[in-house]
Amino acid sequence: MHFSPVPLSWYLTLSAILFVLGVAGFIYRKSVITVFLSIELMLNGVNLTFIAFSYQLHRIDGHIYSLFVMVVAAAEAAVGLAIILTVFKNRGTLQIDEVDTLKL
């Protein structure tokens, strides 16, 4: 079967779009969980860039970096969700702009 090639710039454009979508969610959304999800979206966009450049250079270092990004995201999700749980227990809300005082 014939596989027609895809320009690598398409992959990079896709990752740029995903990254910008993540930034938009980070800025506009008010729920802590969705803000968190937007960060994950940004990280995914970055991972796609790493892997695309890995293809460009024909080296697998990019794969290793994106593996590290994944691990950091997992660690971040564990701690971040624990913090979200604590915040919700203490303040009863997930809206970011209602959690604006240092003391209860």
Add this chain to the structure above:
Amino acid sequence: MTFFIVTLIKIVIVFAVFMTTLAYLQWIERKVLAHIQSRTGPLRVGPHGLMQPLADVFKLLTKEDVFPPFVNRFFYLLAPFIAVCLALITISIVPFGPEIEVAGVRTYMQIGDVHVGILLVLAITAVSVYGVALAGWSSNNKYSLLGGLRSSAQMISYELPLSLAIVSPLLLANQLSFRAISDSQAGYYLGFIPRWNIFQAPFPQIFAFIIFLIAAFAETNRIPFDLPEAENELVAGFHTEYSSMKFACFFMAEYANIVNITCVATLLFLGAWHPLFPAPYSNWVAPLVLLLAALSCFAQAAQPRRKNDQYTFPLFGVVFLVLTAIFVVAALEIVPVLSTILLSIFWFLAKVGLLIFAFIWVRGTLPRFRYDQLMHFAWTFLFPVSLLNLLITGLLVALFPERI
């Protein structure tokens, strides 16, 4: 082009056999459970109750499809779809036998070999949590939500021992694709001990196998770990609100998951299609087993208290006799291709069948865990033990790089 046609034929065969197995697995489970509890099980529909699965399918298809008013429509419909689709993927990378040559076409008895096969299975297992979790959440029902929560916590917890138990046979095989793992288990030590991974030097994986089985019970939500659907506390948990075909999807996914996980256990630990002892003798196991089945059918039919089965059992006996004749031909290796196909499929299915029987047996014997016991067991016993097993295996593989 031949590749596509051959693959299409293989897909059709595997799909048809797999779906029939799923339907009959439920019949077998009911029968075995009934006999464990001194009952008779389904007997009325068809000869010896053999048409029961068909009747069940008709019942489920024609039942009223109740749509509860307070559910989240989209996710409520999506959940059974996710569950059943993910459950049907794994079988496509399972090898049932070695490479064969039929009419000049060389092909493997496998739909497709994925280079990262075992990782794909892990990924599918990991993602299949969504079906149950979403069903629990979108049903908008306290019990369903509890079932969904329990199931996601349980599946995350038991995935760790499951993955760690999978890693140690991978260390022995040095490969990730199922075909390579199966091939690495061919041959015998001293001419009679099979090189299956549970007997493999330098460290037999018997502990990993037991850990894998325990974690597999939890991953498939079976008794003794069936907390997500505990009938008497959660009124069937995540699928309380489901009826008709949507309920059947969850049911099918459960049985498909059992078949998948037993296939994976067979491939990783029990030497795939490689027989228990060397070839000329092991060929005769299949005819012998089938002959015994035929004889026991005839013997049962002769008993006066089996008056319902006085015609059906002799019929089964004749069927088994025909199968025996076919396998005798296979054992004599008159047509080599036929022998390879039949015997490897026999050994593969025999191992899978034994494991499935163990699943049903456990369901008939053990009580359910309590939730805290379940978590405690996973994190304080199963996880450390599987880690220890992995460490020992890794150390021994590093110390003895040349295999005996």
Add this chain to the structure above:
Amino acid sequence: MDTVLFIIFAIVAIVAGFNVVLQRHPISSALSLVGVMGSLAVLYLLLGAEFMAMAQMIVYGGAVMVLFIFVIMLLNAGAEKPSSKAWFAQIAGLPLLLAFIATLGFLIYSALPGLRAVEFGSWTMGTAEEIGKLLFTQYLLPFEVISVLILIAILGAVVLALKEID
């Protein structure tokens, strides 16, 4: 074939990405993100990164996102309320974002000459074997450091959860 697969999954990724940002309910956002991750896994496969594709599904799709959904279900968080506090972001955000993506597009299409064309199967180094070799030789120290990071994260999560019980 390559182009068709890329276009299908790129469209899925972009639509799901918009869904993450636009959906009001956190669980819809989370599941859309799972959709993004799944389609990205397919794109990784097209780029010859088979191990990373599977790791994406196992780590992101199977662990991180399940954790998110678990927490959303546990908190039973409803749809978020619109709020008008962050006026600066709402006024200046969209133009800035458009400028940002325009810059990125300019960089990709003008400042990066000589990009390869991606052909499925022409480069197959992304196997578990190659990644393992590199990870345990050249990147051994980062690997160890990151395992310590994971350990710290686990301890942190446990401490936070324990505080809650008191």
